[in-house]
Amino acid sequence: MTDTPTPALSSKEQLFHDRLPWVEKYRPKDLSGLIAHEDITDTVSKLIAKNSLPHLLFYGPPGTGKTSTIQAIARKLYGESYSRMVLELNASDDRGIDVVREQIKTFASSMFMFSNYPYKLIILDEADSMTNPAQTALRRVIEKYTRTTRFCMICNYVSKILPALQSRCTRFRFSPLPRSAITKRMKEIIECESLKVNDDALNSIITLSEGDMRKCLNILQSASMSIDVGTTIDKDTIYRCTGQPLPTDIKKILMWSLNQSYIEALNNILELKKEKGLSLTDIIKEIHFMTLKVPNIGGPALWNLVKELSDIEYNLSFGASEKLQLGSMLGSFQVIRDEAVKNNKDD
Secondary structure: OOOOOOOOOOHHHHHHHHOOOHHHHOOOOOHHHOOOOHHHHHHHHHHHHOOOOOOEEEEOOOOOOHHHHHHHHHHHHHHHHHHHHEEEEOOOOOOOHHHHHHHHHHHHHOOOOOOOOOOEEEEEOOHHHOOHHHHHHHHHHHHHOOOOEEEEEEEOOHHHOOHHHHOOOEEEEOOOOOHHHHHHHHHHHHHHOOOEEOHHHHHHHHHHHOOOHHHHHHHHHHHHHOOOOOOEEOHHHHHHHHOOOOHHHHHHHHHHHHHOOHHHHHHHHHHHHHHHOOOHHHHHHHHHHHHOOOOOOOHHHHHHHHHHHHHHHHHHHOOOOHHHHHHHHHHHHHHHHHHHHHHHHHO
């Protein structure tokens, strides 16, 4: 099992490659390009070397390298025969029972005469979107064609995969990428694209991505397209492109909520939301973390505030009025402030 050298691209192919979205342009093509999860890749590589690869289940948050890992492993295993030996299905395909009965079963049952490979590989990306009848049918297909085919299911939520399917696979969890690995890879891409990005902007990208490399690249590409060539990408550019509230804006909102009257705070926040085009959902998310750092809020008061913020976020997810939920948020902070004043008087 040897690595196949990457052929040189023609001028036309190079032009097409340069126009790709960066998430595809910089997708790892081999195992050396993967930036994390070495324990998983090493384990799977050893299983392949021993010719004892089981069915696989990769799960974890998006953008953590699940699809890139199995594709890199398959390219190492099959080389130039990749397209012939691998069937890839993702969420853009119909994921009903008919696909399992026809497309998957047909590929799994077909035989390649005089093949040097012990088995074919079927990659089912976003398998948690498959219907229960389709997953039930897939269980029987996996059992029947284990001798000639291996399956790799990829999903974000393992709880949506039937236990009967989970038990037939070796499970690997892909955790969010570590900050150090993302930083190193981002600096390489910034250098390849000849961009100027200051440290605050890079830290903001990594913080907003929450361990999602795909999100990092999308933010960086959007920011690079929003400025003139040669201009340095700064922190404000990143937040403007993503539509996320600046930390300074969140501090203002928190200060207004804790120190101003209800009407003043409501008017100020509404004006800021209108001026910056902010979403209350994003404000709730950021103000939650900042509230935990306020020294004078703690104990039962903090617990109740966090509970109220979670209820507001839940209501917003079901289409509740942002103005009404903003009023509820301010009311929660007013209660906290009144309790703090009362406790100080008692002391």
